[in-house]
Amino acid sequence: MKALDLCLKVFIILHLCSGFSMATKLVEVLPVDNECLMLHWQDGYIEYNWDDTTSGSCNGWDYFNTETWSLCPDKDQYIEYGKPLKKLAVQQPISYTLISIEDDNYIDTGKNPGAVFRKSKVWEASFDENKPSMHHWIYLMMPTALQRGKSYTLYISPETNTDQSEYTFVFDEFNLESPAIKISNIGYETTAPQKCADVYLWMGDGGERDFSRFDGSAWYLYDTQSGKKSYSGTLQLHMTNRAEPKFGKDFTGADVWECDFSSFKRSGKYRLVVEGIGCSPPFTIGENLFEEAFKVAMQGMFYQRMGCDAKPAGGFPRARRPLFKQGVEPAGFKVEISNKEMVTGENPDDRNWY
Secondary structure, three states, rough: HHHHHHHHHHHHHHHHHHOOOEEEEEEHHHHHEEEEEEEEEEEEEEEEEHHHHHHHOOOOOOOEEHHHHHHOOOOOOEEEOOOOOHHHHOOOOHHHHOOOOOOHOOOOOOEEOOOEEEEEEEEEEEEEOOEEEEEEEEEEEOOOOOOOOEEEEEEEHHHHHHHHOEEEEEEOOOOOOOOOOOOOOOOOEOOOOOEEEEEEEHHHHHOOOOOOOHOOOEEEEEEEOEEEEEEEEEOOOEOOOOOOOOOOOOOOOOOOEEOOOOOOOOOOEEEEEEEOOEOOOEEEEEOOHHHHHHHHHHHEEEEEEOOOOOOOOOHHOOOOOOOOOOOOOOOOOOOOOOOOHHHHHOOOOOOOOO
């Protein structure tokens, strides 16, 4: 009877969710930890139309000169995937059912999350159309911890406007990335005196994710080439959330936990795996990892911030024009220094404040 009930419920959900088209895009489903799932949706994207071959043909527009950008219409365009995410429906626990035929806690008719939280932000925007591309992160607080190696299927109500009604995954900390694990995207130098990764997450209207129950949990540096654990440690509280003295704001919005592998000096490609939470994206421990990032940053500062009288060899990257030199180019240009702290405005969405 249990198997029959499960099959019946799955049939009903699939029937309700059939015919999905032109809806917000489900990008990924990842574990924050074994009791919290994160769903990431994207309503649309911006298509940028920077075509060098048409330079000078748009009413005299020249991409070298920022002052003539307005002469060329339709430089960018907002492309929607379909109906945007329905925010009221997406925050209802009944909109989600997690089922597993391997985990006894979810084997009968599945379970709904005990609570749902949301974090949304503008990812990019079309300047010409004045339309934002919105991304949404939904956090499902599950009533029972997921078990390593067990398969689960998440069913999502069509009322949310999602393009994907079901998602199946195996909970495995060694393969599923957790957004709570923060590593250096560039990598780590083998001789660096400090090599650390942080664990924390702010969940929008759900506030910070409390990782205190993982205090002392084991973590590993997992060699992605050999498939073996190369180093281990335990998760430790690094800092409770607090306001930065200079700005009066807490920029993480959460307590920060730490994995310290400063004494590890073996080059290679690794993932950081925290038991009960998940793993990081792959990263490198090696030599001269900051060289390329430094070169790119300096090129950007030179060409885009300062401008350049002569075009660089090969014509790329594009040098900003005019140079914005005070009293020189453009004529009458004046540099004004603001005494306002940009990050401490009362309402960061109110551009008039600036």
